[in-house]
Amino acid sequence: NAGVTQTPKFQVLKTGQSMTLQCAQDMNHNSMYWYRQDPGMGLRLIYYSASEGTTDKGEVPDGYNVSRLKKQNFLLGLESAAPSQTSVYFCASKGELGSNQPQHFGDGTRLSIL
C-alpha cells in the first residue's frame, strides 16, 4: 500500500531555477493538498485541489503554481525559486469531498534553495 508518494525526497536548487514537485496517491481520493513546513510554523497550506481539474489557493500560495490534470496526481511548481522557499513540502490527500475523512500525508520533499 503506497498511499501518498512524493518525489523527489530531496532537492537542492539555485535561486531562479524552476522545478516541479510531484505527488501521487493510489487511494482514489478526490481532494489533494500541498503544505510547507518550516521550523516553529507548523504546516501551512499552499494550494489544494478539491477534485481533478480544480485548484484553489491556500494560506501561502505566492511563488507557487499547481496542476491537477489527473485524479491521482497533484503537481507543485516553483517557477523561479527563492531562498525563502527552502522548506519541507508535504502532499496530502483525502477521500470523499465534504466528508470527515482525515488527510493522509506523504513523507515530504526537502527542498533547499541556495
Add this chain to the structure above:
Amino acid sequence: GQQLNQSPQSMFIQEGEDVSMNCTSSSIFNTWLWYKQDPGEGPVLLIALYKAGELTSNGRLTAQFGITRKDSFLNISASIPSDVGIYFCAGHSGGSNYKLTFGKGTLLTVNP
C-alpha cells in the same frame, strides 16, 4: 484567518510518565485531529474527533473534543521512547474543501 494555539511547544519527560498537550482555537471547529510526525516522515493520524465532548482512545493515547468546540487535548499514558516526535493538532471548521488549520506542534522527548 483561524489560529490554533498548541501548548506546550516542547516537553522532556522520563519514560513511564504521562503526557498532556492541548490546542485552543479562536473559533469553533467541527473536527479535531491529532497527528504525530517522526523525523524525516510525514504526519500520521493518531486520533480523529467529530463531536463536541467526544473522548476517544487509541491504545495509550486519549484525546477529547472540548464541549465549547474551541479546544482539544491529547494525553499519552506511560510514555515509551518510541513516543518521541512532534505532535500536531489540526482543526476543520466546515465546508466542502476540508481545509485544515494546524497547530505549531509539540516536540516530545522521552528519556529512557
